[in-house]
Amino acid sequence: MKIRNSKVLLTGATGGIGQAIARELTTYGAQVLLTGRNSKILERLASELNCEQIACDLSNEVQTKALLEKVGDVDIYIANAGIPGAGSTLDLESSEIDNVIDVNLRVPIKSSTIISRSMITRGAGHIVFISSLSGLVASPTTMLYSATKFGLRGYALSLRQELAPKGVGVSVILPGFIRDAGMFAEAKVDLPRGTRTKAPQDVSSAVMSAIENNIAEILVAPIELRIGAKLGTVFPRLAELAQNAGPARAMAERLRDAQRNVH
């Protein structure tokens, strides 16, 4: 699928990774519709990139329905909005659990169902879901985040098989630790010595590549984390041991505490 001149709906456009994706889409010549909750950032970004923007709280069903009606048919849908939902479900309010599931999983599933109908009619289109390495391997402090990111990956890979014969592509992107901007960078937590990161632009490049080449899944992380995550899916006990080793466990707890304060 060619990105140039395509109409794209991008959620989470106000965030660290979303802004990088928005910038790269416009350099490819796409007509981008930006959405997020923060109107100030949306307006600034839309004016900088000469794009349209619509503020929308995706946890609000009425607002989400209105957004999709207003947007109409799109060639590319990028479901990037997400929240960390850090901490144990034992410590979260029921409404917090619902909110994380809504924003990270329910809305991408429901929106892609609506959006893909017109793509199927036209026999063309592409849908990208931003999951996470936490969608492959569970860590002790991110159970709800992992639940939604595992779910998003499963949904994306299944939807891909359903839509392929209808001419519509589906990809899932799994970033690891992203530096400089976004929810991990904002938490300002030091990683265990030697842990390498990627930049928001690495995620946006992966998104472009996934769309243009119809790639099923891209892990955006250094090779050692990519291998570790894939091994962790086959040997969950191995992942458990690695995640609970001293520095990794301590970092996960610091990240949980920082993200509970930010979000």
Ligand SMILES: NC(=O)c1ccc[n+]([C@@H]2O[C@H](COP(=O)([O-])OP(=O)(O)OC[C@H]3O[C@@H](n4cnc5c(N)ncnc54)[C@H](OP(=O)(O)O)[C@@H]3O)[C@@H](O)[C@H]2O)c1
């Ligand atoms: N950063 C990383 O290291 C990393 C790693 C793996 C995966 N990811 C995934 O990458 C995606 C983008 O993350 P990021 O790092 O860019 O995070 P971020 O900077 O915190 O941005 C999150 C985005 O989601 C939007 N959002 C959150 N709740 C929303 C709601 N109720 N309604 C509408 N929009 C909402 C935010 O909009 P407002 O701010 O305008 O409310 C913001 O644009 C997420 O799905 C995340 O899980 C990130």
